[in-house]
Amino acid sequence: MTTQGDYMIKRDGPYSASFLWEAPGTWDLSTPEELTDEQKELAKLARSFLTNEVEPVREKIESKEDPKLVPNLLKKAGELGLLMAEVPEAYGGLGLNKTTATVIAENATGWTSFIVPLMCHTGIGTIPILYYGTEAQKQKYLPKLATGEFLGAYALTEAGSGSDALAAKTKAVLSPDKKFYILNGEKQFITNGGFADVFTVFAKVDGEQFTAFIIDRGTPGLSIGKEEKKMGIHGSSTVPLILQDCKVPVENVLGEIGKGHRIAFNVLNVGRWKLGAACMGSCKRLLEYCSKYLKERHQFGKPIGSFQALREKLANDAIRTYLLESVIYSYAAALDSAWATLDKSGPDYYKNVVKKIKGLNIEASIAKVFGSEVLAYLSDDAVQMYGGYGFIQEYPPEQFFRDNRINRIYEGTNEINRLLIPDTLMRRAVKGSIDFMGELQKVLAGLKAGYSKADAKEPMAVWQDQLAAFKRLAIYFSGVCAQKYMEKLKEKQALVITMADLVIESYAMHCGFERALKIRKLKGEAAAQLAEEMVICYMSEKIPEMLIRVRQALFNVADGNEKEFSSYTKALERLIQPQFADTEKIKEKVAAHILEKERYAL
């Protein structure tokens, strides 16, 4: 099933965009249909906490009139154990897996920006110490972070260094007695900064070696600036952090001196999946609100949910939510199965944990980009479906719409994440840790010899072929761009972004497809029908759209050379012939289903 050259690393699961050449179902990843009873209980707990404790005080959270409210709610979440899921048992947590953490994240998300401080604490606020801390650091901080006694924050960004994080100016100098690092500089846009007890702060030792430090609130020389006035997520604290001769004990260096970039980027990878999971939760809440509203609101003597213009929106929203849910749970399952192979008691356990995360960083970037953009699509639709009321703050869509805007910016802008996808793919191809070149050769050879097809008896055989063809298109296009521009490809960002979009769409379709097949296997044909049709519907619309984009991009690549362009168009003809499904019928069915259930449900 997997192509393994001599130089290939042995794999035990999906790795670095291997979905581009692996058929859905190659790895038996668990799906949301296979959640355990405990996971369902945890979902209920997170949801009741949200609806009983958080949403009733939504306006107070948003106005920040009581600065203690959010930290107190976080502590309450801590009492219920909602902050300890991912912390290992040895440090007072429960050591639950990513799938379980996903369940909590999506269910703790609702009509409030409270999810931002919650995710910040359990993600970038806790993870750096968990993955990179020394035993003493872990013992000191993790048990308190797990219960919410300590609240965490993460300080990477500076005024002059956002996406270019390594250009940070904050400087650390060892004190003459070698007991402290003296930090000077200013960090910016620090989520949870207003109340956090523990900060992971990045600074350059002697202005050169990028390094992470754990800094406690109250450390001399550390002060917290004024709350920013933001477009959205008003309930979250966002402040600058000022370091003026801040004396940080040397034992608070996190990880190795000069290796802070590893922490910064790997922690972001985890944060990216988490952001996607929260976006998925928001999508589900919006489908609940919108389906009810479409039934209640009457115009022209009928509920507006009877008008096809709005039913189509609702169906588009549900289809995208299905794909996003499939992506997020697939990522979590891949990480869980990879982690399950590791020796927990081994000395290199966390090193290996991080290695596995790195192996799925393309997928993490996709979770972030796809998640924030699907939610952008849904929250825009929601405002539209609510009409004038969608623009009014008393109704949910207004806040969802505003709050989501930052999701496309923080944890690495969607542009940075897109650029990372082909960049990682190409770097690993050159290094030989994935056999991208071999796969490209196969695609090129197939241009003459043709491609094998799925057995016609297989479920959705035509669409299996279509998905495989679309992935080959992604490989082909990436190959053409890489071979034409070589190391200059990085400067062709418009092309790189098209490459990334092909990979992102491939993954979304792949995960949705894989899950539909799994549902059929678990619950039978009838139960899988809706999921199958949703994937088909999405493919039927998305693939031709992407094909036009690729054609245009290749025209640009040909740079006026007609012969070259015609060789590309010939290749495209052979690579893929778009298939069409009756999307109108499918969407009618999906909309009717969602309206009946009044929520997202398969």
Added chain:
Amino acid sequence: MKIGVLLKQAPDTETKIKIKQDASGIDESDIKWVINTYDEYAVEEALRLKDAAGGGEVVIVTAGSKRAVDSMRQALAMGADRGIRIDTEGVVLDSYTTAVILSKAVQSENFEIIFAGKQAVDDDCVQVAQMVATALDWPAIWPAEHIELGADKKSVQVTRPVAGGVKEIMEMQLPGVLCCDKGDHEPRYASLPGIMKAKSKPIAELKAADLLSGETPKVKWSGFGLPPERKSGKVLKGEPEEVCAELVKLLREEAKVI
């Protein structure tokens, strides 16, 4: 202190009840099942009483099908110690027969007190807990709002509302049955560690058929139907005198209330 809680799984109160197409019963396919609201108060009071008594055991007793285990686990996650489920698969029960099997199941447990919700939010029969008390020949208080353990730990002081906003304070010698209303205490959450612990707490299983010992339901269900849909209101227009006359006429002839 050995404490029993009678717990029923019921549809979430927001569930839209649908009748099966052949009107033979309620369509359960889309129902979200939860702990009966008042039983959740009972669990909370039971856990508090255990603390007040300085220890003991809280046992959840449920008559229900396999799916009821979810709700029992939730009570265990809240802090109850173990469960007894009487499997009702394939048995039709009314309030009386339910009380029969529950009282049989609790007899050998030697509970010092039994908590129940004041009623189930699904059928609202308000009978089972009292019938269990009768079968055991124990006293029962309905509805119990505020409960305190006596200094001797052999009695409870119970506040119950009576007509006119007046509260009645009663003392009950144990053993006895308390039918809980919404009182001063919100039911606690099943915390995340609680949920993980509940996994390994035992739930014993009995069979309803074995406990019925020949008893049969006193109630027969002859049919199911939804209440008729409310007609939309009428707005009368015109001069006040005319509207008034029309209104009186309608009330007399159409609504037949005057």
